[in-house]
Amino acid sequence: MRIVLIGASGTIGKAVANELGERHELITAGRHSGDLRMDVTDPASIRMAFEQAGAFDAVVSCTGHTTWKPFVEMTAEDYRFGVNDKLMGQVNLVLIGREYISDGGSFTLSTGVTDHDPVPMGSSASMVANALSGFVMAAATEMPRGQRINVVSPGVIEEAMADYGPFFRGHCPVPAARAALGYAKSVEGLQSGQTFRILG
Amino acid sequence: MRIVLIGASGTIGKAVANELGERHELITAGRHSGDLRMDVTDPASIRMAFEQAGAFDAVVSCTGHTTWKPFVEMTAEDYRFGVNDKLMGQVNLVLIGREYISDGGSFTLSTGVTDHDPVPMGSSASMVANALSGFVMAAATEMPRGQRINVVSPGVIEEAMADYGPFFRGHCPVPAARAALGYAKSVEGLQSGQTFRILG
Numbered sequence: 001m002r003i004v005l006i007g008a009s010g011t012i013g014k015a016v017a018n019e020l021g022e023r024h025e026l027i028t029a030g031r032h033s034g035d036l037r038m039d040v041t042d043p044a045s046i047r048m049a050f051e052q053a054g055a056f057d058a059v060v061s062c063t064g065h066t067t068w069k070p071f072v073e074m075t076a077e078d079y080r081f082g083v084n085d086k087l088m089g090q091v092n093l094v095l096i097g098r099e100y101i102s103d104g105g106s107f108t109l110s111t112g113v114t115d116h117d118p119v120p121m122g123s124s125a126s127m128v129a130n131a132l133s134g135f136v137m138a139a140a141t142e143m144p145r146g147q148r149i150n151v152v153s154p155g156v157i158e159e160a161m162a163d164y165g166p167f168f169r170g171h172c173p174v175p176a177a178r179a180a181l182g183y184a185k186s187v188e189g190l191q192s193g194q195t196f197r198i199l200g
Numbered sequence: 201m202r203i204v205l206i207g208a209s210g211t212i213g214k215a216v217a218n219e220l221g222e223r224h225e226l227i228t229a230g231r232h233s234g235d236l237r238m239d240v241t242d243p244a245s246i247r248m249a250f251e252q253a254g255a256f257d258a259v260v261s262c263t264g265h266t267t268w269k270p271f272v273e274m275t276a277e278d279y280r281f282g283v284n285d286k287l288m289g290q291v292n293l294v295l296i297g298r299e300y301i302s303d304g305g306s307f308t309l310s311t312g313v314t315d316h317d318p319v320p321m322g323s324s325a326s327m328v329a330n331a332l333s334g335f336v337m338a339a340a341t342e343m344p345r346g347q348r349i350n351v352v353s354p355g356v357i358e359e360a361m362a363d364y365g366p367f368f369r370g371h372c373p374v375p376a377a378r379a380a381l382g383y384a385k386s387v388e389g390l391q392s393g394q395t396f397r398i399l400g
Binding site: 043070071072074075076079080083087088091092095098114115116118119120122123125126127128129130131132133134135137138139140141142143144193 | 243270271272274275276279280283287288291292295298314315316318319320322323325326327328329330331332333334335337338339340341342343344393
């Protein structure tokens, strides 16, 4: 398969590249690095990258940011940041990518453990993660040309504990290589509409 | 209790008013009717209504719209309509209302059966419903001054089947009075962070 991998320079993205790169041709895309320039918050940039990618069979997104703050400090603008970036950024990958991907191609999006296990300061992450699971569940039933769509929801990543550990006290970290298996299951399996939880 | 009820003129809102009005003082709020004018897509209008409401102990929202279209016709703008209206409208009720509501007060938001049971043309409804469940689950752990927050997710409403039936083939309708019990459970019980599913 030819796979467009967005966010290949991140901790999870690198592990996904290692896992899928063994068996498939990867076209990496990112804001500042990769084979193609792509900013998921800019639909024109998504379209240009897909135009440049040539034919492809899968899109894997390891990207998206939300605001981390105590709920009492969270504003509407803070929630809108996550909606515009991690939620609509990944939704736009699908809305635009569905025109370019091959018949039977797959989309794999990323969320995280806050989809069911809320942590302090993570109310935007929980909102966006569930929004994506709901979108994927419903869109899967209506995807055109046999296309599939899933989301991978890993626990806090072991290699990122220096940065994320303080937000995820009590959580058992997941090695990035193990999280990457969820992406392989989505791309190389046949399920659709699923949230694959990879927990430690 | 004094309860601010938004969307009291709708099918579910009327049933909630009947259920809660027996035991509590209701202040109704709506875009075009009710004791107070409130447009949930306009934060200034939310704030003005809460200022005018006087002291209150609960906010019940029976409002919010999303775009219903086949997935292949859904655009980013269509998803943003539901995000701005049903999602951020109800989130803004909480973000602003948390300043005005009494200690231990409760917020009760509304979604629907598409949170777990997707229907054709309902991908935005599924996205927004799950976003609200995720928000409520996480925000509940951080609400100030003992405040609680839940969401009620009823099945398709029996009294609205003339309009909604074609979207919900195979779904067992729920009488509005039965759906209203979910709102009573949220307001008059002590649970928080829950999605109360009221299915037919």
